[in-house]
Amino acid sequence: MQVKIVIGTVAFMLTMVILGFAALVEPARLEHFSAASVARQIETGAEIYKNNCASCHGVEAKAQQCFSPSGEQIACQGLPLQHQPLVCGDKPERLDQMGWVGTKQDFVYRTVAAGRGRIMPTWSVDFGGPLRNDQVENVSLYILNFEGEEFCSAPPLPNYEWPETYSDFNDAWAAGDAARGEELYNINYGCAGCHGDSVDSDASWDGTGPWLGAIVDNAPLRNPDVSVEEYIYESILMPNAYIVTGYSEGLMPQDFPNRMGLDPDVTPQDLQDIITYLTNQ
Template structure:
């Protein structure tokens, strides 16, 4: 017959082990909750930083503009590392690119080099802020659309609506030009541009250096819209600008 003291000891050991396992599970749950809350806070901070520093070129939602490529696309998350042959993983690539910028153009489509943002390279952002930006951008990957979806303009929409989509979304002109008080200030305000005539608008899009608005420098606006916009697109843009003054 087993000594009762041995049974009591075994029972006590089992209780202790159960307590350790239970506490371990509880600790793991608490750590998971903490990690999730920390990541959510990081994404929130990254969103504010992206709006402040990145949206002007990459678009408010990462959809890209005429100044810089889209980041919020399925192709970016699935194919970018394969295209570059970069083995460090996408988060590491994004962090490195933000910190060090792109001092050399990799594609003539984009009119300017990406500046350096990391404080160690003379930029304004600390490492933790760059980590916040990386978390925010990576947060898009689960719902990122196809790149083609970002450039689709509904064919059955009125011309002025198609023009608005081209201006505000597809080409991202609003990143540099304001209309009705909304948009960038890199280029002139275009709220009243229709009053200068349709030919003026089209020439300014196709040959941006033909006429430089007072107070603005040449060679800022991309020179390749003639290759990227159809005649219908130009007419839709004109219709949009016309709607602003009617």
């Protein structure tokens, strides 16, 4: 009888020790398990990104290098997502700019799920989109995962400081290359989508913006006080300084100074090439 009690007590104590040990290691095990499952979600998210988002946001989510489904390079219409002001810190700058009071996780998830504006599509089935909610979550995690110590502690790229006038700009940069300018105009910056290309004509063009094939003749009619180059320079860097009659403010994108100033030693040449193209058609 006594032996039984002893065995019972020992067994009870052993059970408690084992349970206690299991309770101790459980959080670590769970953490390990959930880190692995988040990693899997991010991997799935990367695939969803490549198939659905890269055509507008770029292969590296930097709003550079966008390709159509058939593999041709096209203008990037989306914003950079591998972007410090969107993913770094608890309250990234973008949230403030957009008047968002919630978390950045909700901001990204919600924007992807419901879409925004005229171009960013709706993705979640809840809003009539093509993706399930777990897929929206996975691709959101993929974007949020750009937050990394190395990425977020790198000093933000200083944007190019555009000289006030085209002549000062022109002095600082090499002569323009019209052929490269045409490519930038038609493809990389998507100007032709709104302004038509060399095949269109003033009379036939019925797009969002005026046809630019005759800009050399039109510029002096808009502002006779400046050169054609100066007029184009201002139209792109300060789109609201002059609004062409019959068009409204805010249609011409406002972010070209940023996009063309992204790499201060290199990308401003794009504007020089585009101006050269437009004045030598």
